[in-house]
Amino acid sequence: MATYELNPVLVTAQRSVTKDMETPAAIEVLHADDLQKTGATSVQEALKFSTGIITHGQGPRNISQGTMTSKAVIRGVEKGTLVLVDGVPINQGGRYNLEDIPVESIDRVEVVRGGGAVLYGSEANGGVINIITKGKRANMVKAGFGNYGIQNYAASFQAGKLGFTAAYDHTGKIDHISAPTETTSKRSGAPRGLYYNIKRGEHANFNARYDFNDDLYVTHTYGRNSDHYVYKYTGIDNPANAGKEYKNVIHSTEENLTALHYTKNNFSANAFYNRRDQETKNASAKINTKKPENFDPSPSSISHDKTSYLDQTIGINFQNRWDFHKGSFMLGYEFQRDMQDKTINKGTSVTGKFYDRNVHSLFGQVAYDFTQATQANLNFRQTWTEADDAGNKYDKFTPEFVLMHHFDENTMVYGKVGQSFMLPTFTQLYGGGNIHGVPGLKPEKGIHYELGAKKSIGKNAYRVALYSYKIEDFIDANTKKWPDITYQNSDVKNTGIEIDWTRNQNENLSYRLGLTYSHPQKQEGKIDKHGVETKGEWHDYYGKLGFNAGIDYTRGKLTTAFNISYLGDRIRDDEPYASMKSQVFSDLNFSYKANENARFFLNIDNLFNRHDIISSSTSSFYNLGRNFMAGVEYKF
Template structure:
């Protein structure tokens, strides 16, 4: 076993080493390198700043970064960033009904607020990146650290802002991917200087086993084939106005396969010892109208989700509707203005936001579940220079929340400082508070009268004192960007309380179906990123993070690890003449413990690709994911779900 592990690590090192050794001469201008190493950021401060002038930990993934990651999805690409771990029940971040993938920042589960062009798309506590087309993305900005002062609820660990492409000129493209494991993709884009329309359909094959055997429960998980159909429309009717719309419809089926030999299937068998299948149709929409003249920005946005599932078993082969089917939506509007004062040495932002979100049960069992929430927010920040080298920013957000369980008035402050050592180096501090509201449907509890055997149903909680999760983030960091390389280092401490937990419900056989507050989370860690032009045509990016994410359950005295302690990332991009190649590698080590009391195995994933462009219109590529063919666990904690084995696809694109 040790020899096999050593061999895999040797192969891993060899792949990295061989990529570094590919050096040549493809000229890149100094301006281009400075732009890549010190990019413009709009998410952290709500106005444009260079990364060196931003008092927060930021990573910007542009189109080249996304391509070089070798990732098939935005979910996988974001998961390769330093300080980010992902939780998924299927490869590519695939979801199965209410089993949603999620992106965690700094070890804090469900800690990311996901934005599209600055508008929030989290729904009912879910921060899924599914439904967003990589083909339609201009760049992704990741801001680590508590960000509720800027963006409100759900930004405990940070923000992921997906910024879509803007129409620029008449163009078109077609793309085809064919690979193993049943993978296929067909995509096309057409556009002018006013409108761009992209659509794709992606198919994935069945996976015989997505988890180990569930010892004591006599089953393992499997996945059947499925698809995702995406469309994105970007319109620019005016220099200051953009209209964006995205839709995804996905179809997935997962199952629990019995491990009992020659089982006699009857209706009396426990659901956990039967072969069962759950089939889901998931439809997501999001859109926005944005006015932005660089000083005033106004946005009208919406996002919706409709999840409809059904299940069957050998004992009951006819599909029946899932009791958890639901629809949810969010609509809102926001406006902000930026003032530049005293020769741009001072900047002020003042904004207002209103949001209405709702949840509706769609099954017979949960049709009584109808809940909504209204949020009004006033926010602002003021940045001023104390000396030519030292500046500070004070900000805050006040929210009035009309909630179905407990109304809230929440104030979240933030204080940042930035010291410019010289033109290429800076030191910053960032202290901020953040919070998350309970899910809307937590206003209901599931009730089953076991004695009278009445039909199970939801009833509304009469009042209650459920509080938001809330806490603080403290951070100090160093940034450096030269002509050929850059450094980003941050040291942070986080602590949050009132974490949502489950309590026993005496009306439901003492099952844990009532939401309560309980427990705390803490984490102290260090993150470092290094990016370098090794030669004029080879870019290297390295990242490392070491932390100690822990959660203390309600009424417990011990702290339990929640996420990997060690993360390492590496990416290489080589381009010369008609050839382009990339390699990326990710490692998660010292992971959380699983249900057997053992640590989840180290996650090591290597992606590699090579592209050849015979002319400006065509590109042919070969992409290989999970090069080392590892049985990677892509979930965190108790129950393990596995990624795909080594998989590949051939890509052909034509641009006109």
């Protein structure tokens, strides 16, 4: 998806603005035009055509199930993607809800592949997605409609120093979004043979920015999603209940992120507050403990319960860079106070839990020029926490060494080795809903290696990266008793190659190709009959072979864009680790610019009408069949 030009792309992968050709990392930059050409309504949808990213969903159009949200997995590290919005981290409890961020509010998205925990902190074991929102907004309204009850609306306005963007997306009723469950839940007593339907999915977002001056601005983002799932029964063990509703579940999330941003010369600082209110309401049929398939779905037997989570993060970060004759020195500090308030309502019974944790980080970079062509970076981070409710206290120093050489202004190579570190979340430690916490979980510790080369020749840009990593004590979801989930420490490793080629034929035609091959593996811990924990065998998971391609063509007022991605040699991350059908995403987008103000569009998603599994673990969730959205955008 990235567009490489003779004028170098500027990125912030090194916590400072640098040119792509001067950045020792595998990067992809999606500008607003690139996002529009994917036909995506959210960042999550747009990233499915990116090199080195596997998108993982809990339903079509990235509908989420409360704590089980969609993921953008970079280089096979499932929970190792750190998401920043204007430099502020939005990960809470391991979740980042990219499906709630509309493309209309975005200036560009920077994807940095590879462990970035040294410069950016915990949760960046796989990579970093940095979303930069728009400064000045166009005065615009947009509306689109499609099959499956799809509706999408957006508007943006600029009035002096204040700009804002609002968006709303709706998905209608969709049946059989998952395969039936194969086992009876030991925790809840739910029978096997339950599958999911969707009654509706809604996503709303509002983003505002006020510029006090050229150096200081404030942003606020409000997001809300609400998804109504219905669990229906196949009748596998009791035909009399076939097609009956076992449970109705409404998952809703509200998020508010307020941040103050300041940049002056080589100094930058952010202060932020992030609040996420999450609620799950259940209406369940009466359970038959002896014969789960004989559940009673009559209205008089329905029981109700509700689980609520309130996640809050208060934080600051600041850094300064000092230049000297042969390089520069950067030093920064980051503080986050993470809080979670969990409430469970079952009938007249109400229980509550509150957890909090203070996380401190001191980070820096020494950049040194051996010659005009050869440079080295020494990056470092010291992370420490104050004790949480279970007495967990963490302290870790993580370094990274980078060496790069420029043969000329259009050719560079680099190599780097670094460590990573990731803290367990409150949900992993203390549980919630169908998740059983493990207070003694260890933090993740990894080591990452990468060799890369970048070359631009005329209209062509080539990028190659070889990487290898091993992460010990990887925090892994154990779904053997699905839908009950526990967490355990495992080990993961991966070795792979990524190749990107882009050609800008002229101002009307460009095309791109990405290839990846990797071998992600996992070694899970096992407990024998004597209670002794041992290491199991290494097994494959996710997919080995990836391919993505796209072409953009403009003729007159019409722009046509086609994007496709393929993930093959897939392995289910659940015993017996069976192979899975390959996954193919495709999209065809037409945009007709009638005049300077009006644009008409038609987007066709899943062009080949494939029925693919978009999850990788125990449950099988499916993508949406061929769907379209047509609409108009008007600027004034």
